Amino acid sequence: MARTSIAAVAIGAIFVSGLLGANAAQAAQINAFLIPEHDEGYAKFMGLKFIQIKYPQGSDVANVFDGVNQKIEFTVPLTAEQLQQVNKALIESNSPMQLANANVTYSGTIRGSHDTLTLAYRTELDALVSGYVLNRSDNSTETILVDSNWRGFVIEGPVIVDAEQHGQVNVNEPIGLLQAAFPEFAQKLMDANSETKAIMTEPILDFGDIGRMPLERWHILFDPTISQASVKGVINTDIGRAKVLSVYSLGECSIREGCPEPREADSTASIDGSDLRVHISTPQPNAQIEIAGYTTLETKPENGDLEVIGVNLDQQGTVGPPLFTMQVLLILGGMMGAVAVIVLYKARK
DSSP: HHHHHHHHHHHHHHHTTSSSSSSOOOOOOEEEEEEETTEEEEEEEEEEEEEEEEEOTTSSSHHHHHOEEEEEEEEEEHHHHHHHHHHHHHHHHEEEEEEEEEEEEEEEEEOOSEEEEEEEEEEEEEEEEOOOBBBOSOOOOEEEEEEOOOOOOBOOSEEEETTTTTEEEEESHHHHHHHHHHHHHHHHHHHHEEEHHHTTTTOOOOOHHHHHSOOOGSSEETTTOTTTTTTOOGGGGGGTTHHHHHHHEESSBTTTTBBOOOEEEEEEEEEETEEEEEEEEEEEEEEEEEEEEEEEEEOOSSOOOHHHHEEEEEOOOOSOOHHHHHHHHHHHHHHHHHHHHHHHHHHOO
């Protein structure tokens, strides 16, 4: 019961913190639910980026953007060609996982003032996933090996989709928003210099930071009630013969791991006789991966080894609860003991 209560509180906090707001609270985010017994699941991949361009007051650029407040937002299904581009990126990350029935949701905001242009980007991929199981067996007592390298894939280059009322939009590079709304200015930025071009073509769907964080440094919790599944309304009957849900989370700060770091870059560009300062920020990564079954880490990313997760449907592996879980349980036990002492002391007075 104590472990279940801890899981409910901790995972609930993670899920709430993942909700998007107006601030740059979270970065490239993955929410995934995997059912290794059937080699299927659902995943949402979300990339966020923010760009700020400073220009002199009264300049030609200021005259273009002062008072601008525009937003491009849409959801469209990926075509077969676009889906192939995504699955190729997964293969290049040394993962056998493949996506199907994928939709992309794009949101880009342009806000200008007398001296600053602010650009905000959010690109989401929602898809069914499969192919991540590395061995197949009908024996429920045999460990199922699950690939985890998919969590670090990066889609390089433009991903151009047809959006009603907006035409063709590049949803994977920051320059795509300006190309759709202010194409002349976008071209001037691209032609300014290599540093500015690199910023404006930096992939939005870049999950490399998540992939580079070893799974042994993620927080791992077990939820035997399956009540904390946060994607696609998963219920008990959806997970086959698994007795528990293993939840891997990344993004929250802790004494043990510290805080994941955001990424930033800067450049300067001369446009229409004015010097512009371009700043891009990618906030800290956040991810939650839910796997039906007890899990253990079978291999670690040492000496080039790939990280593989072992999944048991009926019983927990030999490793036992993760260190983080045991720390939380011990802390909670100490707190409850202190409360009991206080209650007994007051009862005797």
